[in-house]
Amino acid sequence: MKKNRGSVGIDEVTIAQFEAREEDYPGLLHRKRRDGTYQLKPVKRVEIPTSEGGVRQLGIPRMMDQVCQQARVQRMEPLCEPTFLDRAFGYRQGRSPQEASRKVWRELKEGKVWLVDADLRQFVDTVDQWWGV
Secondary structure (H helix, E strand, O other): OOOOOOOOOOOOHHHHHHHHHOOOHHHHHHHOOOOOOOOOEEEEEEEEOOOOOOOOEEOOHHHHHHHHHHHHHHHHHHHHHHHOOOOOOOOOOOOOOHHHHHHHHHHHHOOOOOOOOOOOOOOOHOOOOOOOO
């Protein structure tokens, strides 16, 4: 989250403030997850400009939710990553658009002629944001 310079959510808690109370927050989060009382809070909605001149809605979770989500990613990624197809590049750690382009060119040079790219326009803007954590 630090690397991405995480923004504050509706709780207005910064990474620095969260770290300053690091003896309180992780214990609280663990206790609430364990006893089933942890509840996601609404996200802070902001609009960011797009390259096409429009805006994209962005939801920023509160710091506690960001930490919980990141913990889930770190726990699940090693389990899920081995099951993904090698030719899938989207939103994967250590994969880039440049790698995907190189893969396409390799496939073309091997004589493969079909290329399918599926991108659901504004999918993230329209999907239900209340996913369980």
